[in-house]
Structure formats: C-alpha cells, structure tokens
Amino acid sequence: AQTVTQSQPEMSVQEAETVTLSCTYDTSESDYYLFWYKQPPSRQMILVIRQEAYKQQNATENRFSVNFQKAAKSFSLKISDSQLGDAAMYFCAYRVADDKIIFGKGTRLHILP
Amino acid sequence: DVKVTQSSRYLVKRTGEKVFLECVQDMDHENMFWYRQDPGLGLRLIYFSYDVKMKEKGDIPEGYSVSREKKERFSLILESASTNQTSMYLCASSPLMGGRATQYFGPGTRLLVL
Numbered sequence: 001a002q003t004v005t006q007s008q009p010e011m012s013v014q015e016a017e018t019v020t021l022s023c024t025y026d027t028s029e030s031d032y033y034l035f036w037y038k039q040p041p042s043r044q045m046i047l048v049i050r051q052e053a054y055k056q057q058n059a060t061e062n063r064f065s066v067n068f069q070k071a072a073k074s075f076s077l078k079i080s081d082s083q084l085g086d087a088a089m090y091f092c093a094y095r096v097a098d099d100k101i102i103f104g105k106g107t108r109l110h111i112l113p
Numbered sequence: 114d115v116k117v118t119q120s121s122r123y124l125v126k127r128t129g130e131k132v133f134l135e136c137v138q139d140m141d142h143e144n145m146f147w148y149r150q151d152p153g154l155g156l157r158l159i160y161f162s163y164d165v166k167m168k169e170k171g172d173i174p175e176g177y178s179v180s181r182e183k184k185e186r187f188s189l190i191l192e193s194a195s196t197n198q199t200s201m202y203l204c205a206s207s208p209l210m211g212g213r214a215t216q217y218f219g220p221g222t223r224l225l226v227l
Contacts, residue, residue: 009153033213044117045203045218052213091155097211100146100171105155 002027004094006104013082014112020067021077021107023092029053034068034075035093035101040085048090051075079109087111116140117219119204125225132191134222136204143209145187146216147171147179150201162187163209194226 003026013019025034032053039045051059051068058066063080079086092104120135136145144163148156148171158171160179168179176198180188187206191198202222207214 035215037216037218044220045205047215050213050215100158100161101216103148103156105153 002029002094002096002102004092004102004104006090006092006107008107009105010108010110012110012112013079015082015084017082018078018080019082019109021079021090021092021109023075023077023104025073025075025092025094025102027073027094027096029096032094032096034066035095036064036066036075036077037091037093037103038086038088039091039106040088045091049077082111084111084113117204117206117217119202119219119222121222122220123223123225125227126191126194127227128195130191130194130226132194132224132226134189134191134202134204134224136187136189136206136219137185138187138206138217139185140206140208140217141184142206142217143184144207144214145181146205146207147177147187147189148203148205149173150203150221156203159189194224196226198224199226200224 005024034051036048038048049061065078067076089106093101095101117138146161147159162168162181178190204219205216207216
C-alpha cells in the first residue's frame with residue numbers, strides 16, 4: 001500500500017533563514033505525482049508545489065523548491081528566505097493517475113521573528 | 114478565481130442527530146472529495162466522486178454517506194452523529210486531468226458532536 005511519511009511533526013525556523021521539510025513515500029508505481037500543500041492557520045489549504053515523477057528536474061516556485069530523490073523515495077520541501085506568512089501546516093501528498101491523493105500527517109512550521 | 118465553499122465554518126450537533134455538510138464548487142470540476150482532518154492523523158479520505166451520482170468509498174467511510182445530485186455540489190451526511198465524529202471536515206475538488214491535477218480545498222467545517 002502506498003504511504004506518505006512526514007517524520008517532523010513540528011519545526012521552527014528564524015525569519016529569513018532556510019528550512020527543509022522532509023517527506024518519504026512508499027510505492028511500487030513508476031509514474032506518479034507528488035505535492036506539497038500548505039494550510040495556514042484558519043485558512044484554506046493551497047497547493048505549494050508539484051513534481052511529476054517522470055521529470056528529473058526538481059520543481060521550483062519562487063522561494064519554494066523540492067529535492068526529489070526517486071530512488072530513495074524522498075521528496076523534501078525547501079523554503080528559502082522564510083517569511084512570517086510561511087507559518088502553516090504543510091502536507092506532503094502522493095497521487096497515481098486519477099486515483100485518490102494520499103496525504104502525510106503534516107508538519108507544523110513556526111516562523112520565529 | 115477558483116472557489117470551493119462549505120455551508121458552515123462551525124457546527125454543533127447532538128449525538129444521534131442527522132448532519133448534512135454541503136460543499137459547492139464553481140469550477141466545473143468532475144472530481145470532488147470529502148476528508149476529515151484530525152491532529153496527528155493528517156487528512157483521511159471519507160468519500161469521493163468522479164461524476165454526478167457516482168461515489169467511491171475512501172479510507173474511513175463508516176458512519177458517513179454522500180450525495181452528488183449535481184456536478185457542483187457534493188454533500189456529506191452523518192446518518193447518526195457520534196462524538197467520535199467531532200473533527201474538521203474538508204471538501205476538495207479537482208478537474209479530471211490525471212494525477213497532476215491540483216485539488217482545491219474549501220475552508221473546512223469544524224464539527225462538534227456533543
């Protein structure tokens with residue numbers, strides 16, 4: 001069965017610093033998609049970044065980038081120049097084709113001013 | 114602008130009551146989903162739907178049912194609410210475009226069952 005593991009329930013980072021959130025997954029599929037979603041306090045969950053497994057190049061979206069290691073089944077999120085608005089719960093997620101998305105348990109990120 | 118709305122942000126119900134949670138999306142998406150979110154457990158899929166009048170069980174369907182009579186509306190029904198159904202409920206929708214499709218989430222309904 002596919003699983004997604006986020007080993008850090010909570011993390012803190014100083015404003016303007018860089019932080020990396022970890023995610024590992026288990027699958028026997030070769031073609032799939034990986035996502036990071038952000039859920040700010042009392043606000044809607046939104047997509048941060050997406051990675052297609054068939055692409056070797058790591059996805060980037062402004063200050064957000066991923067380190068996708070397919071062989072190791074690892075998909076970490078790096079946030080550069082952390083801002084107060086980055087404080088949120090972050091969920092790593094996995095999906096095959098049109099099947100359901102499988103979410104990790106989340107990492108709560110605190111930004112220290 | 115993409116929009117998924119849920120009928121209530123907060124809801125308080127009594128044990129045994131029948132509870133309806135409504136979700137509406139205005140993006141003409143084929144797929145709709147209901148999750149519950151609990152601390153330390155992340156998001157767990159209750160039910161999803163690929164089309165009108167179609168539904169599929171997720172990981173934790175027990176105690177819930179759903180209805181999708183129109184494409185834009187997906188309802189979650191708690192037939193007889195119990196205290197262990199106190200949770201945050203999130204609705205989401207996505208287009209039918211394979212695995213790369215983004216899920217768009219509603220603001221959530223925090224349900225308290227007394």
